[in-house]
Amino acid sequence: MRPWDSDPILLVDHLSMRFGGLVAVNDVSFRVGRGDVTAVIGPNGAGKTTVFNCITGFYKPSAGRLALLKDGPASASEVDAVTASDAAWGRTPAGAVYLLERLPDHKVSSAARVARTFQNIRLFTGMTVLENLLVAQHRALTVAGLVNPVALLNLPSWRAHEKTAVDRALYWLEKTGLVARADDPAGDLPYGDQRRLEIARAMCTEPVLLCLDEPAAGLNPRESAALNHLLMEIRTGHATSILLIEHDMSVVMEISDHVIVLEYGSKIADGTPEEVRNDPRVIASYLGVDEEAVADVAADVNVDLSAEADL
Amino acid sequence: MSEATVGTAAAGVASDTVATSRPAVLGPALKDAVASGIITFLLLLPLVGFRATESGSGPLTLTYRFGLVAVFAAIVVVGRLLLHLTLWRPGRGVKGKAEARPRGALAEAAGAWSGRMIIPAFFLGAIAYPIVSVVLSGGLSPARYWVDLGIYILTYVMLGWGLNIVVGLAGLLDLGYVAFYAVGAYTFALLSTSVPLTDFFAGTLGQDFWPLWSFWVCLPVSGLLAALWGVILGFPVLRLRGDYLAIVTLAFGEIIRLVLINWVSLTNGGVGISSIPAISFFGVPFNADDGGFASLFGVTYDSMHRMIFLYFVILGLAGLTALVTVRLRKMPVGRAWEALREDEIACRSLGINTTLTKLTAFATGALFGGFAGAFFAVRVRFVSPESFTFMESAVILAIVVLGGMGSQIGVAMAAILLIGGMEMLRNLTFLKNEWLFGPDFDPTLYRMLIFGLAMVLVMIWRPRGLISNRLPSIFLKEKKAVSGALVKEGHG
Amino acid sequence: MEVFLQQLINGLTLGSIYGLIAIGYTMVFGIIGMVNFAHGDVFMVSAFIGLICVLLLTTVLGMSSIFLILAITLVVAMLFTSLVSWTIERVAYRPLRGSFRLAPMISAIGMSIFLSNFVQVAQGPRNKPLPPMVPDVIVLMERNGYQVTLAYKQLIIMAVTALLLVGFWWLVQKTPLGRAQRACEQDRKMAALLGVNVDRTISLTFVIGAALAAVAGVMYLMYYGVVNFADGFVPGVKAFTAAVLGGIGSLPGAVLGGLLIGLIETLWSAYFSIEYKDVAAFSILVLVLIFMPQGLLGRPDVEKV
Incomplete structure (x- = not known):
């Protein structure tokens, strides 16, 4: 049994997504291990972002099951029991099982605690960095209701509550090195800072699973290294598992524990970075060689492929 | 009543003709002014030049006000010409349009x-x-x-x-x-x-x-x-x-x-x-x-x-x-x-x-x-x-x-x-002075007309309103206004 | 049955007028993504221009051939209304292109207020009646004393509309202008890079929309024989409803929507209550937008994440 199969946080089973006649994702299954950094890679148009959008509730999958095992492991029969019920989630002895495909998008974040970032950064550009991070704590701040009289009157108990939120924001600003920019509009930040701010904002929702859509896209090597550092900190210091889509192989190979390769909407490989980099089908897919030639290529590629990762 | 419209109508026409290079100010200005005048005349001809007047219970009859149309057209020609020779004069650095959209001292303050x-x-x-x-x-x-x-x-x-x-x-x-x-x-x-x-x-x-x-x-x-x-x-x-x-x-x-x-x-x-x-x-x-x-x-x-x-x-x-x-x-x-x-x-x-x-x-x-x-x-x-x-x-x-x-x-x-x-x-009762519009003139009729026009002009002048900057709702060290250019306007 | 047939005829007539106005809404929305609030008032202005022209031809020049009068009036109204619409685009919308999304909308609302009040000031606030222009009718069938009639003016309206639509269809589908228009609809920047004169194409879109609205205005004047400065708003909203019902951005949709709205309005008035006919039109607008925002013939709108 692979490590990610023993205690997964997310089970993706037979996920398919069709847009009209186009099959973007075709019967994809994989496991995301709890506490792991899992990378989804593949050529453009392989269906990576579609898988992400299904997991984070923006698309309703055409078929398949997305089970998030929050707080602790659950047995297959426990997950099946929730699936058989009409409910979108159910408690298990160790935690709770959420069926993401049944949750409305905002519940995927507020209840199942799956946070995400976007390929084309989506910050609240007209709001300050600090405000961005406070908006992210909406759930924590509105447990007493959306229009809370205590907050409306600005009573001391509310101010204490707000202080906690600002402190959490500050914690993530320090982690991302953005404290000095806290009062600047998010839209004024340079690109690399915006990427990190988006991650900080997602972390402010206190997620159990963080989904990053190409976090290193457009970053220079220094920023890319800082990103790796940040992700490793999130992984070690917080109870957050990471699922990421990435084209930058240096990021993928350096920080992931588990790599899933998609091509034309189907999974073609699934394993450790080492296994995947030596998988002939992956090599063929990345080098654009047809199936017959795979065996030939495989013989030649005991060389390090990460050098050609920029493909 | 419609000088202002016509003025802006002409402003639109003008933006093309304002040349970026130096020479020949009077020629193009004259050409533009006359063109604007003709457009104004044509625009006003049907509904200002003619009026379908009720005569008792009988059928409508036409009355004519060509003089009024000519006056408006003349005002536009002269106005445009003056503007071209002064404010919009090429080489004055900024075009009229660019000038109309500064950050605004008022908004800053x-x-x-x-x-x-x-x-x-x-x-x-x-x-x-x-x-x-x-x-x-x-x-x-x-x-x-x-x-x-x-x-x-x-x-x-x-x-x-x-x-x-x-x-x-x-x-x-x-x-x-x-x-x-x-x-x-x-x-x-x-x-x-x-x-x-x-x-x-x-x-x-x-x-x-x-x-x-x-x-x-x-x-x-x-x-x-x-x-x-x-x-x-x-x-x-x-x-x-x-x-x-x-x-x-x-x-x-x-x-x-x-x-x-x-x-x-x-x-x-x-x-x-x-x-x-x-x-x-x-x-x-x-x-x-x-x-x-x-x-x-x-x-x-x-x-x-x-x-x-x-x-x-x-x-x-x-x-x-x-x-x-x-x-x-x-x-x-x-x-x-x-x-x-x-x-x-x-x-x-x-x-x-x-x-x-x-x-x-x-x-x-x-x-x-x-x-x-x-x-x-x-x-x-x-x-x-x-x-x-x-x-x-x-x-x-x-x-x-x-x-x-x-x-x-x-x-x-x-x-x-x-x-x-x-x-x-x-x-604006002074407008009833017989030297201006005469005692029959009713300024209240023009309220909504001017209001509509003002809406258009203000949008052109300041599309984001008088105060476009946004003040943040919370700050850590220093409260800085967010420039209106970054603030979005919503999609829903 | 007889009542229904009669209402069908009336509804198609009214629908033709709505359809002609709706094309202006749908074309402008298609090309610059803006609801041209002033379009209903442009329609009203064209009806007034038509009124002045008819008066000029009959009372001053003493013409009596009704078809000649109509033909001249149509051409005159189309020309002057096009000029009005061209100027509006130039003055009130073009400077705001690419700026804040709300700005052109507010500007259009201001233009709409300006136009109706301008006509009120220039022509007076009272209803302007014309003597009936084409009073003859064809009796199609008669049963139990109820006549189903087709008025000549209804025939004229439907025929002119059909003819214009054919010409307009040709213009949009077969000419370089139509191609430029469709290119600008798809991607304005790219079209400009490929040498399409975007400003001119947009101007022409406004002009064509206004010319069609002018035809609708003259037809409206002929059909009802009366026009008022406030007549732009409600037909404008109904035509917009038609455009939305047909699928905004779709030209055949606008015509189909216009006919449907005309039919629904007359049938509603005949069978339910005439007081609530505008409520019915507005309710359709709301229902279509909520349940079928892509309309009958429009393309669905997919949200990009």
Whole structure:
């Protein structure tokens, strides 16, 4: 049994997504291990972002099951029991099982605690960095209701509550090195800072699973290294598992524990970075060689492929 | 009457002809001026040059006013020529168009200040206003016009602030805001004149209770009912985006007005509801009797007492709107509204229930619209569907957009400018001088004409309104205004 | 049955007028993504231009051939209305292109207010009646004393509309202008890079929309024989409803929507209540936008994440 199969946080089973006649994702299954950094890679148009959008509730999958095992492991029969019920989630002895495909998008974040970032950064550009991070704590701040009289009157108990939120924001600003920019509009930040701010904002929702859509896209090597550092900190210091889509192989190979390769909407490989980099089908897919030639290529590629990762 | 249109018409034509290189100023300028003149002449020829005049009960006859058309065309030719030779002269560095859009010293100053100084100053000024107008006009009765104008403007300030929550903060374009104003007004009008209610309270709390207290009882009811309508109307439409939302809200506004006209058994149709009880000083009537306001406070009775009281009531209501909005902006719900305006998809990814958040914005805006409606009904003591046309919604929206979406002080300034300005147009009696337009000239006819034109010109001049900068709702070290260029306008 | 047939005829007539106005809404929305609020008032202005022209031809020049009068009036109204619409685009919309999304909308609302008040000031606030122009009718069938009639003016309206639509269809589908228009609809920047004169194409879109609205205005004047400065708003909203119902951006959709709205309005008035006919139109608008925002023939709108 692979490590990610023993205690997964997310089970993706037979996920398919069709847009009209186009099959973007075709019967994809994989496991995301709890506490792991899992990378989804593949050529453009392989269906990576579609898988992400299904997991984070923006698309309703055409078929398949997305089970998030929050707080602790659950047995297959426990997950099946929730699936058989009409409910979108159910408690298990160790935690709770959420069926993401049944949750409305905002519940995927507020209840199942799956946070995400976007390929084309989506910050609240007209709001300050600090405000961005406070908006992210909406759930924590509105447990007493959306229009809370205590907050409306600005009573001391509310101010204490707000202080906690600002402190959490500050914690993530320090982690991302953005404290000095806290009062600047998010839209004024340079690109690399915006990427990190988006991650900080997602972390402010206190997620159990963080989904990053190409976090290193457009970053220079220094920023890319800082990103790796940040992700490793999130992984070690917080109870957050990471699922990421990435084209930058240096990021993928350096920080992931588990790599899933998609091509034309189907999974073609699934394993450790080492296994995947030596998988002939992956090599063929990345080098654009047809199936017959795979065996030939495989013989030649005991060389390090990460050098050609920029493909 | 249409010099201004034509002037701008010509401005459009001009932008092409303004050459970037130096030479030959007079030639192109002349050419452009004449072209604009011809266009003006053609534009005005059919509807200004001819007039279909009713002659008794007979068929229409034509009368001619070619002279007038020629005068306008001439004004345009001369005006354009002068502009080309002065302001738009090539090589003057900036073109007219670029010049019209500076960052604006006014906005800069207001932006830097508004957090601390302007709002208290505004409220102090508003409190002092009736006293100043009584002193300056030399007595209570002569100040009637000015106090009434103050009430009128403050009503629009309040409506602007209410709609600002929906349009400015949440970025939801609502063209049917007047519907909630109508719901508030009719709620109070119907309840206060309802015979069963009056009889019921006469039997239980005394004859005088309902006429004296109905406003104070109905005010919250009106607001809550309007908010309820906001939820009912908002629920199905809030997933629509941008222009579609605007059109649906416009349609809802019209439906409510048409129902008010046609549901005669309830609303008395187009005739409206009259004899609405007047406002009381919390149960003390404004009359000359013993136990009236005057005798209670030992002053001589004057009908102006009620009007000044009305002024302070609307000031209080507007102040409440402002205060609640300021607080809401600093609360999660207010931040969620603004975040929604910035990026709805990102909001959903952060676990914000966008439907619920939009509904609260809609309902909060409607709540204040309902309050303002009840106030309108008690001030005029008469309501009819005619007060709640699309024009009203357009005026309120214009106030919000002209003010700079989201800026409360901007909205207040815009309300004073627009409503006060429109009112001032009534007073242009000097135009009746026979050297100008003659005694038959009625300046009030031109109010809406100029209003419409002003809306266009202001949009061209400042598309983001008077105060486009946004003040953050919280800061760590230093409060910096966010430039309007970064602030988004919402998609829904 | 007879009543239904009669209402069908009336509804198609009214629908033709709505369809002609709706094309202006749908084309402008298609090309610059803006609801041209002033379009209803442009329609009203064209009806007034038509009125002046008819008066000029009959009372001053003493012409009596009704078809000649109509033909001249149509051409004159189309020319002057196009000029009005061209100027509006130039003055009120073009400077705001690419700016704040709300700005052109507010500007359009301001233009709409300006136009109706301009006509009120220039022509007076009262209804302007014309003597009936084409009073003859064809009796199609008669049963139990109820006549189903087709008025000549209804025939004219339907024929002119059909003819214009054919010409317009050709213009949009077969000419370089139509191609430029469709290119601008798809991607304005790219079209400009490929040498399409975007400004001119947009101007022409406004002009074509206004010319069609002018035809609708003259037909409206002929059909009802009366026009008022406030007549732009409600037909404008109904035509917009038609455009939305048909699928905004779709030209055949606008015509289909116009016919449907005309039919629904007349049938509603005949069978339910005439007081609530505008409520019915507005309700359709709301229902279509909520449940079928892509309309009958429009393309669905997919949200990009």
